[in-house]
Amino acid sequence: MNRILYYILLSLALFLSSCAGREADLDNFNVEIYTPEYAQGFSILGAEGAQSTVLRITNPWQGADNVTFDVFIARDGEKAPKGFNGQVINGDAEKIVCMSSTYVAMLESISEVERVVGVSGVNFVTNQYVVQNRDKVKDVGYDANVNFEMIVALQADVVLLYGVNGASVIEGKLRELGIPYIYVGEYMEEDPLGKSEWLVAIAELVGKRDTGVKVFNQIPERYLSLMERVSQIEGDKPGVMINTPYGDNWFMAFTSSYMARLIRDAGGDYVYKNNDSNRSLPIDMEEAAVLVSQADVWINVEGVGTLEDLRRKFPKFADASCVKNGQVYKSDLRYIPGGGNDFWESGVIYPDKVLSDMVKIFYPGLMEDVEFTYYRKLE
Numbered sequence: 001m002n003r004i005l006y007y008i009l010l011s012l013a014l015f016l017s018s019c020a021g022r023e024a025d026l027d028n029f030n031v032e033i034y035t036p037e038y039a040q041g042f043s044i045l046g047a048e049g050a051q052s053t054v055l056r057i058t059n060p061w062q063g064a065d066n067v068t069f070d071v072f073i074a075r076d077g078e079k080a081p082k083g084f085n086g087q088v089i090n091g092d093a094e095k096i097v098c099m100s101s102t103y104v105a106m107l108e109s110i111s112e113v114e115r116v117v118g119v120s121g122v123n124f125v126t127n128q129y130v131v132q133n134r135d136k137v138k139d140v141g142y143d144a145n146v147n148f149e150m151i152v153a154l155q156a157d158v159v160l161l162y163g164v165n166g167a168s169v170i171e172g173k174l175r176e177l178g179i180p181y182i183y184v185g186e187y188m189e190e191d192p193l194g195k196s197e198w199l200v201a202i203a204e205l206v207g208k209r210d211t212g213v214k215v216f217n218q219i220p221e222r223y224l225s226l227m228e229r230v231s232q233i234e235g236d237k238p239g240v241m242i243n244t245p246y247g248d249n250w251f252m253a254f255t256s257s258y259m260a261r262l263i264r265d266a267g268g269d270y271v272y273k274n275n276d277s278n279r280s281l282p283i284d285m286e287e288a289a290v291l292v293s294q295a296d297v298w299i300n301v302e303g304v305g306t307l308e309d310l311r312r313k314f315p316k317f318a319d320a321s322c323v324k325n326g327q328v329y330k331s332d333l334r335y336i337p338g339g340g341n342d343f344w345e346s347g348v349i350y351p352d353k354v355l356s357d358m359v360k361i362f363y364p365g366l367m368e369d370v371e372f373t374y375y376r377k378l379e
Contacts, residue, residue, distance in 0.1 A: 026081035029054045034200060034209065038193040038220070041185040042201045044209070051076035054086075055204055060185030061163030062279075071182050073205065087180045092207035093157040097140055099168075101125045103160045103184055105345040106202040110211045117154045120146070123338030126345055131336075146170050151179060158205060160184050190258050192265070192351035193220050199349055222352040223265075229366065230267040230359055238362050240268040241295035241322065244302050244314070249282035252291075259300070262351065266358035271295050285316070292320045297361055299329045299375070307378045328378045329361055343374040 028047035035043055045054040055071040058064075070086035080088045097118035098104050104127045107113045113129045122130065122139035130137045138154060141147045148170075151159065159181040161168045174181045182205070186198035196219050203212025240263050243251060253259045254275040263270045271291045275281045283291075292298060298320075304310045307328060311318040322328060334342030347354050350373075357375040360367035 026084055029081070034204070034213070036194070036197045036200070038191050039186075039189055039197040039201075040194060041188055042198065044201070044204050050078060052078045053204060055182070055201060057183055057185060057201075060183035060188065061167070062165050062188070064163075069183050071180075071205075075207075087158075087182060089158055089180050089205065091157075093205045095155055095157045096205075097151055097154065097156045097159045099140075099159065099161040099170075100184070101127065101340060101345045102186065102348050103202065104130060105342075105349050106199040107206070108346070109199050109215050109349050110203050110206075110208050112203075112206050112208060115206060117156060118151060124340040126334060126336050126340040126342040143169055146173075148173055148177060152177060158182055160202070162187065186348065190256055190261065192258055192262055192354070193223060195258065195348050196351055219350060219352050223355055226352065226355055226359060227265050230265070230363065233267060233363060233366070237267055237269040238296040239271045239294050240362070241271050241292050241298045242300045244300075244304070245285065245288070248285075250285065250288040251280040251282050253280050254278060262354060262358060266355050266362055268297070268358065268362050289316055292317050292322065295320070295322045296325075297327045297329070298322045299331070299358075299361065301328055301330050301378070304330075304378070310378065326377065326379075327361075329375045330378060331357075331374045333372055333374050333376045347374050 025047070028050070029045045031046045031048060033044045033046040033053060041060060042055065042057050045056060052075045053073050055073060057069040057071070059067050060069060072080040072084055072086060072088045074080060074088060074090050094115055095117045096107070096115045098116055099120045101119065101124060104113060104116055104119060104125055107116060108127055108129070113127060116130065116137055118138045118140040119125050119130060120140055120142055122134055122137065125131070138150055140150050156179060159174055159179060161170065161181055162184055171181060184198060184201070186195045189195045197216055200209065200212040200216055203209050242253065242259060252272040252275060254277050255270065255273060260270045271294050301310065304313055307323065307326065310323065310328060317323055331343040332341055353373045356367065356370060357372050360370055360372060361375060
């Protein structure tokens with residue numbers, strides 16, 4: 001009897017061990033679970049019969065050419081495929097460090113912001129959960145001054161980071177410490193809806209893909225509906241100037257950029273049409289003065305808080321019609337004293353709200369009963 005029991009227990013142990021460590025075949029992860037409609041930089045892949053998924057990220061920084069970054073999200077006891085060289089997250093990420101406040105807003109959008117245990121620059125984050133829980137959410141520092149000991153102490157399941165002109169300077173140390181990291185490339189998307197769609201990628205990391213898809217799908221519905229309303233307006237479109245000088249230069253967005261697209265979709269006419277590259281270009285003050293004089297509306301001004309500040313700081317623009325008519329706007333309605341601005345947090349996730357603000361600026365009669373979310377008029 002004991003011998004029979006021994007073989008039963010041995011067989012059970014072998015069965016459980018084989019299930020617990022099932023190794024997937026990388027070639028089988030070719031099923032497209034989620035293919036973005038607007039975003040260009042990520043996709044979610046699966047395999048027949050597998051619970052695990054692969055989050056595939058492509059060209060996540062400026063200048064990247066055929067860069068592919070795979071993340072294996074291991075679920076149901078499955079192991080990463082043999083030969084897999086990407087990052088591995090064991091189960092849904094519970095503790096997350098966000099190196100950009102935009103990622104905090106993405107988690108907020110799917111009601112999972114409480115998973116955030118660390119951020120880069122806590123005083124710049126406007127999210128109310130972070131503001132109210134600074135004893136729990138730690139500041140891990142910036143770039144070369146990142147506090148890796150703190151990230152280790154936080155037992156982070158994953159660090160969400162970004163590269164600018166190449167890989168992040170903290171990637172090597174994270175790899176050395178064995179801390180999983182993921183590049184989030186939403187800032188590379190020029191389509192406002194493409195930026196927003198990255199919330200689905202973040203939702204996949206925490207096992208909430210269906211929630212992410214549901215939240216996101218409502219955003220283009222609102223965005224495109226408002227675009228359609230604006231397209232019915234007849235007559236000339238208001239000329240729109242953007243930004244203020246940075247040093248001796250005035251940087252102007254290219255014509256297919258995120259900001260230029262928002263202006264176009266809101267029914268505005270972006271006045272700078274000489275930049276068909278893929279990056280912002282500087283113009284001198286003389287050219288800027290000509291463009292300001294052509295504009296009916298001036299948005300995204302920085303370094304000033306009132307019209308009087310603007311006239312004092314930039315006297316050569318004081319006589320422009322948009323200034324005389326008080327059509328100057330700043331996107332700091334949700335700015336906090338530490339320097340954070342929700343325009344660059346939740347505004348990235350909700351381009352429909354940004355679009356609504358712009359339509360209210362360009363065509364106030366169309367949005368009389370709608371309050372501004374991010375913009376305000378300089379008084």
